[in-house]
Amino acid sequence: DGGITQSPKYLFRKEGQNVTLSCEQNLNHDAMYWYRQDPGQGLRLIYYSQIVNDFQKGDIAEGYSVSREKKESFPLTVTSAQKNPTAFYLCASSHRGENTEAFFGQGTRLTVV
Amino acid sequence: AQSVAQPEDQVNVAEGNPLTVKCTYSVSGNPYLFWYVQYPNRGLQFLLKYITGDNLVKGSYGFEAEFNKSQTSFHLKKPSALVSDSALYFCAVRASQGSGNTGKLIFGQGTTLQVKP
Numbered sequence: 001d002g003g004i005t006q007s008p009k010y011l012f013r014k015e016g017q018n019v020t021l022s023c024e025q026n027l028n029h030d031a032m033y034w035y036r037q038d039p040g041q042g043l044r045l046i047y048y049s050q051i052v053n054d055f056q057k058g059d060i061a062e063g064y065s066v067s068r069e070k071k072e073s074f075p076l077t078v079t080s081a082q083k084n085p086t087a088f089y090l091c092a093s094s095h096r097g098e099n100t101e102a103f104f105g106q107g108t109r110l111t112v113v
Numbered sequence: 114a115q116s117v118a119q120p121e122d123q124v125n126v127a128e129g130n131p132l133t134v135k136c137t138y139s140v141s142g143n144p145y146l147f148w149y150v151q152y153p154n155r156g157l158q159f160l161l162k163y164i165t166g167d168n169l170v171k172g173s174y175g176f177e178a179e180f181n182k183s184q185t186s187f188h189l190k191k192p193s194a195l196v197s198d199s200a201l202y203f204c205a206v207r208a209s210q211g212s213g214n215t216g217k218l219i220f221g222q223g224t225t226l227q228v229k230p
Contacts, residue, residue, distance in 0.1 A: 040222065042119075042220050042221055042222035043203065045218070050216075090157065092156075092157075094218070098145050099145045099162070102159070106155055106156045107154070107156050
């Protein structure tokens with residue numbers, strides 16, 4: 001099946017630890033995105049990548065890092081510098097171009113314990 | 114900078130009645146506008162998009178949206194609501210880069226639609 005796969009679905013992290021969220025797509029999309037969703041705040045863009053080996057900061061990049069070594073993969077690392085990491089994280093991808101819709105994964109719920 | 118506003122946190126409508134979920138945007142240049150729906154603890158599903166041309170766009174599940182350039186709005190509509198339409202709805206915008214780049218896709222804060230039997 002074609003689509004975007006995020007793993008794991010639920011993730012628990014101790015304070016002070018880094019954790020990496022996986023996002024893989026087999027849609028042959030050039031662009032990929034990471035969003036954070038908090039209640040009442042909608043989706044906020046963390047990072048996005050338009051092509052392999054290139055990515056740009058979104059509106060809330062502090063405390064996060066990404067890599068884009070392969071077209072299919074766009075992992076997000078939540079570092080210990082992120083002060084409030086508990087949230088629902090959504091990965092998306094799209095074809096390159098301004099008029100293309102994005103397709104979303106099912107999300108990862110990260111909880112700091 | 115581009116932005117999207119959804120002025121209503123929640124919209125309540127009776128089943129069978131028409132529904133409207135409001136969205137306004139701010140962007141430099143031509144906008145590309147999108148509507149998505151989200152069910153609890155799931156990702157977002159694409160409903161429809163406006164690129165250019167006809168101001169009334171038809172999408173999935175009987176939804177449509179009307180683009181109004183003078184009011185910078187892109188309201189989501191459906192002539193007859195179903196209980197199963199109850200969900201969280203997001204409007205999104207991408208500014209025209211003019212260079213073929215994909216650019217940021219920015220979302221509003223979402224509107225919860227509650228359709229009562």
